[in-house]
Amino acid sequence: xxxxxxxxxxxxxxxxxxxxxxxxxxxxxxxxxxxxxxxxxxxxxxxxxxxxxxxxxxxxxxxxxxxxxxxxxxxxxxxxxxxxxxxxxxxxxxxxxxxxxxxxxxxxxxxxxxxxxxxxxxxxxxxx
Numbered sequence: 001x002x003x004x005x006x007x008x009x010x011x012x013x014x015x016x017x018x019x020x021x022x023x024x025x026x027x028x029x030x031x032x033x034x035x036x037x038x039x040x041x042x043x044x045x046x047x048x049x050x051x052x053x054x055x056x057x058x059x060x061x062x063x064x065x066x067x068x069x070x071x072x073x074x075x076x077x078x079x080x081x082x083x084x085x086x087x088x089x090x091x092x093x094x095x096x097x098x099x100x101x102x103x104x105x106x107x108x109x110x111x112x113x114x115x116x117x118x119x120x121x122x123x124x125x126x127x128x
Contacts, residue, residue: 026054061091
């Protein structure tokens with residue numbers, strides 16, 4: 001267990017960090033779980049690390065990410081949980097929503113245009 005309270009100096013965990021979100025793109029045997037890097041960026045990582053390096057990096061613009069308790073899944077990607085993302089207004093284009101629920105699969109056909117724009121901006125700002 002790791003504290004995920006945003007104001008806690010010892011916090012290393014993330015809300016929903018023990019919930020499987022989607023199948024690992026590398027080993028296919030485990031479900032990726034939400035994690036936060038030492039640099040403060042969110043990603044979905046394989047619980048089999050270091051044997052498996054499977055990961056999906058989420059936009060650097062995300063100031064917080066969580067797995068909702070309601071168990072919502074993507075209507076397009078079978079067996080993939082949706083994520084709640086919150087963005088800092090300084091890291092997204094004007095007029096874009098600061099909160100959204102999105103599928104983490106970069107190939108998902110049901111992602112909103114706003115989320116796709118944020119993913120695209122992430123590519124050009126040094127993100128994965």
